[in-house]
Amino acid sequence: MPRVRKPRPSAFVQDRPSKWQVTRRRVRRAFAPLAAGLVLLAVVGTGAGLVRVFAEGESFRDRLGHATAYFGLRVRDVVIEGRQKTPEGLLRAAIGVGTGDPILSYSVADARARIESIQWVQSATVTRQLPDTIVVKLVERRPFAVWQHDGKFVLIDREGQIVTDSDVGTFASQLPLVVGPGAPAAAAALIDALAAQPDIQARVTAAVRVGERRWNLRLNNGMDVLLPEGADVEALKRLADLQTAHALLDRPLQALDMRLPDRLVYRPQPTTHAADPKDGQPPQARKPT
Numbered sequence: 001m002p003r004v005r006k007p008r009p010s011a012f013v014q015d016r017p018s019k020w021q022v023t024r025r026r027v028r029r030a031f032a033p034l035a036a037g038l039v040l041l042a043v044v045g046t047g048a049g050l051v052r053v054f055a056e057g058e059s060f061r062d063r064l065g066h067a068t069a070y071f072g073l074r075v076r077d078v079v080i081e082g083r084q085k086t087p088e089g090l091l092r093a094a095i096g097v098g099t100g101d102p103i104l105s106y107s108v109a110d111a112r113a114r115i116e117s118i119q120w121v122q123s124a125t126v127t128r129q130l131p132d133t134i135v136v137k138l139v140e141r142r143p144f145a146v147w148q149h150d151g152k153f154v155l156i157d158r159e160g161q162i163v164t165d166s167d168v169g170t171f172a173s174q175l176p177l178v179v180g181p182g183a184p185a186a187a188a189a190l191i192d193a194l195a196a197q198p199d200i201q202a203r204v205t206a207a208v209r210v211g212e213r214r215w216n217l218r219l220n221n222g223m224d225v226l227l228p229e230g231a232d233v234e235a236l237k238r239l240a241d242l243q244t245a246h247a248l249l250d251r252p253l254q255a256l257d258m259r260l261p262d263r264l265v266y267r268p269q270p271t272t273h274a275a276d277p278k279d280g281q282p283p284q285a286r287k288p289t
Contacts, residue, residue, distance in 0.1 A: 068104045073131050075101045082138035085164075086120040094118060095126075097134055106134065119164055122157070143171050145187050148179045148206075160184030177205065182212030190215055193233045197240045203249060214259075219249065222269075226257040 075097050083091060094114040097106050108126040115124040115136065123139045141157040146168060155163040155171055161184075176194075178187045186209060194201040206218040214229040227235045235258045242248045242264075248256070257265035 068102065073103050075099060075103050075106065075134055076132035077134070079133060079135045080138070081136070082140065085140055086118060086138060090118055091115065091136075091138075095134070095136060103128055103130065103132060103134070108134075111136075119162055122161075143175060145184075145191065146172055146175050146177045147184050147187075148177060149181065149183070156184045156187065158188050160187060176207065178207050178209065180209035180212075183207070183209035186212075186215075190232050193236050196233070197236045199243060200236055200240055200249075221249070223249065223253050224255045226255065226259055228259045228261070 076099060078092075078095060078097060080091065080095075094117070095111055096114065097111070106128070108128065111126045112124050115121055115126070115138070120140050121138055122141045125137045127135050129135055141161060141163045143155040143163050144158040145156050147154050147156045147162075152165065153168045153172075154165040155168055155175075156178075157163050176187075176191055178184065178190075187207070190207055194204060200217075203219045203221070204217050205220050208216040208218060210216055215227045215232065217225040217227065219225065225239065239248075239256075239258065243250075252269040253266050254269045255267040257267075259265075
């Protein structure tokens with residue numbers, strides 16, 4: 001008898017690939033070596049580009065910067081915060097970065113050191129905001145007093161650091177004047193002590209540092225008040241009490257010496273002749289114009 005073939009289960013019929021699937025598999029097999037070759041070519045090309053850019057620059061940071069710039073990490077913007085008086089051109093030069101420079105090879109530490117060398121700048125922070133921005137934040141020095149020394153006028157801050165030697169006249173009417181060597185470092189303590197005695201402060205036109213140890217106050221009526229060394233606060237309080245009780249500062253005195261703890265020594269204004277400019281008196285301190 002002829003052999004009867006059993007029908008295949010339906011599951012096997014459904015698993016048989018269609019002509020489209022067979023064609024797609026054949027195409028995939030044919031193009032697989034080509035795709036692998038293209039991937040290999042891309043890897044080799046990228047590697048060659050990295051080798052080229054890493055060869056640029058003298059340090060690893062430079063090479064890293066050039067390599068990452070190859071992928072777009074370049075400076076596009078510089079944001080400056082807190083600048084009011086610092087000259088912008090001087091600040092831009094200290095920042096030292098231009099549009100298109102590699103951002104990762106830019107040294108924020110070096111930039112901060114350059115920026116803080118500018119007299120107006122008390123402190124600075126420099127940061128990167130990837131992928132393309134440099135942010136500079138400034139804390140500027142605040143003018144606290146005018147310092148007269150060797151015939152020149154400069155602005156100083158509360159710590160006695162020089163702020164600037166230009167445009168001093170703008171601040172002359174607003175800030176106290178201190179004179180002589182050593183005056184900047186000691187000015188804050190004296191000015192604070194004067195602020196506690198506003199009647200005395202209103203009469204002071206200049207404070208002259210003597211021997212880098214103590215102060216003479218030049219008043220608006222021409223009187224000099226010689227303060228004791230290291231006792232400014234106590235002497236000014238005593239002077240305020242004397243002014244309240246006896247109007248001492250309204251009298252025609254040339255000098256009032258408070259250096260002795262138990263007595264006052266005063267010198268009247270000359271009445272018969274003008275003072276000789278060579279008699280050893282300190283020169284009249286003047287405000288800058």
